Amino acid sequence: MVKATSEKDVLARKYGNNQIGDFLETFTSSTSGPVEFDKNGDRVMDYSAINLYNMKRTVAWTVHMKGETIEKRADATFFSGTNVRPKDEPDLQRGYPLFTDIGAIVTMGLAGLLILLIIGTLGYLTMNRDHSAVKHMSLPFISLTCAGLVFVLGATFLWVGQPTPLTCMLRRWIFLIGFELTMSAVAAKAYRLYKIFDNAALSKLHKLSNVNLMIGCSLIIMIQIGMLAAFTFLAPQKSVHIVSFSSDTYECVADNAGMDRLFNILSLVYNGLLVAAVAYLAFVTRKAYSQFRESVFIMYSVQNIFLSAVVVSPFLFIIGGDFALGASYIKALTVCYAVAFTYACLVGRIALALHLAKSKSANTGVKMTLSNDPSSSGNNGISSAENLPGKPQTMHGKYPVKIANKLFETWHTNRVMLLALEGYLALTRNTGSTESGKLFKLRSITFDPNPPSYPICLEIRADTTSYLIQFNKEEDKQKWVRALSVHCLIMSKSSANKSSNNGVSNLGTHPGVGNPNTFGARSLAFSGGVGMASNNNATSQFQSQIGAYVGAGKK
Structure with missing residues (x-):
């Protein structure tokens, strides 16, 4: 700097038109080696990238700044312990189950076991349809209930895997039709109990035949099918890929969001009124005598369905996010629980009563477990x-x-x-x-x-x-x-x-x-x-x- 100006100017801080680069000179350091600068005054030097793994230092690369080249000196070992270079960003968390997931295998296995149990129980009751325990409980409506429960369980299999436009529509159709099959059968039995309990003229009971009640069940189901068909035509659903900051998932979205929202509201109101009507009929006939306390167990089933709906409702709105996969498992397990409870109340206990009635102790009239204490x-x-x-x-x-x-x-x-x-x-x-x-x-x-x-x-x-x-x-x-x-x-x-x-x-x-x-x-x-x-x-x-x-x- 003194060479470029003078000692007096340096002391007076007068540098004239000189730049910082004019004062930089190339030299060699005993510790860092050659020291060079470019025209902008930036230091030009080679440097090395050190790989540190298990407290061992290894020169992996040397960067030559003059030639703008990188020289590989050794293979780098990354955090995984291998030479495989990690991604710059972590993988997105999958928000939907696959058929190979352990959670999906468990839920599908549980649903499959329940389906086999329901079908087996229906077969057992059908083979013993002439027994009084089965006759009094109306086998046609038991069959309708079993069919509905199987449909609802079958819908859970469609919740696994990446959805397609077809599976998006089938999810809604199968689940709602299964729900209507079950609730219409329960409604028919509750209505018959109510009319008999409240009937003043026995001659009017011909209206409560199985044929007339089955027509009523068909009407309930056809209303729901009509709504499904209309909204399938007006607002078909398709699969949409949704990516968030840390996860990705698929959602079934309708082309016409307004019509889809209208269908959800109408379906919710329709089925809510159906459940409320069954609950009312079961409540007012809770004191009526029936061989297997039918009204009481219908009331138990309706209460459990309402409770399950309350549990599932918050998770219906959790689509993306880190908890989307967990929400899908909670929905599937809650449906399995609701089906199992309904089966136990409306079908399983009848089969158990039939088995006990056919047992040797019941047929011989032996005093079972007579207390002598x-x-x-x-x-x-x-x-x-x-x-x-x-x-x-x-x-x-x-x-x-x-x-x-x-x-x-x-x-x-x-x-x-x-x-x-x-x-x-x-x-x-x-x-x-x-x-x-x-x-x-x-x-x-x-x-x-x-x-x-x-x-x-x-x-x-x-x-x-x-x-x-x-x-x-x-x-x-x-x-x-x-x-x-x-x-x-x-x-x-x-x-x-x-x-x-x-x-x-x-x-x-x-x-x-x-x-x-x-x-x-x-x-x-x-x-x-x-x-x-x-x-x-x-x-x-x-x-x-x-x-x-x-x-x-x-x-």
Whole structure:
């Protein structure tokens, strides 16, 4: 710099017209080697790229700036431990399942097992269609329910893999038609229960034949098919590739977004009204007697469908993003759960009841799992019918009793008392130091003197519950049949099975439905054989008689 100007100018910071490049000279450094500069004053030198792997340094490349060339000195080892060069950007996360994914294999396997179970159960019920347990539950509607469940499960297979315009349309068609098949069958059964329970003229029951109800089911299904066909023509769907910052997926999108949105709203409203109607019918008939508590389990199924819809709804709007794949698995598993629950409530329990009815223990009338624990049932000695001293209209005895229209119920020894003058029938059990039970109005009771598959038994139906009472001798049973016949209606399922199936039936023998004019049972409790205070005269008399009976040491 001094050479270019002068020492005095440098000290005065007067450089004239000189640039920075005018003051740079090439020289050689003992540490860094030759030092050179270009016309812009930038240093020109060769440098090396060092590869560091497992704390080992290796010169991989040398960059020659003058010649603008790169000299490879050794193979570089990358983070993966190989010489394969990684991508500059990470792979996008796939947002849709493939058939080779373990999650897809699990969900498809679960759906396939459920389909086989449903088909197998339907085959078992079809082979035993003449059995009373199947006749009372209407096999045509069971078949319709099974077909709908299989359709819904089949739609989950179309949710796997990259969608196409065809699979986009089939997903919607198969799922909705399957849903309509199931709900229409459930609606038909709920409607028949409601009309019988609320019917004032039995002559109108011909409208509730299987043919008429099946026409109604077809109408429900055809409305949904009509909407599907219309919107398939007006707003066909196609597969669209959607890429986000970290993932990519495919979405079924309609050409006409407005029409597609209209279809979704109409379909949601239509099916929502259908589910609400079935829920209402099941609720108002929840107290109606049916052989397998059909209304109760229809209500369970509808509640579960609503709950599953609430769980799935948020994930229907998760299309792209990091959780798209997880959302698809949650939707598939929730559908499988809803189908399994509906199958268990509407189909599986009927097959289980049929199996139990055909088992040896049921056919022979053996007292199954009769409790002999004194702490749970007191004196379990079985006694025949007899009259209380001074009470010729009061008959009592101790017999094995179990609830007939609930699965897995066992036999327990109960005291059975007929209070003819007071108009009540009592069933009580000893539970420790307390005797408790139920008191039924005789005019609200119906009974079957010859229940199928239970010899030497009679079946009493009160409220929504059916009780089986087993006797040791036919003579003792006939004594109770004669006494009850004076005060209660006889409704025999045995005679119902022999009647013609033309859609007209009396109220008691209609499939799956019993007496609608039953009243709730009144629960009672007794401590040490002494009745508690009550404002009801009949109840007080009953308690006094129980106290006198126990105090007298009768067995």
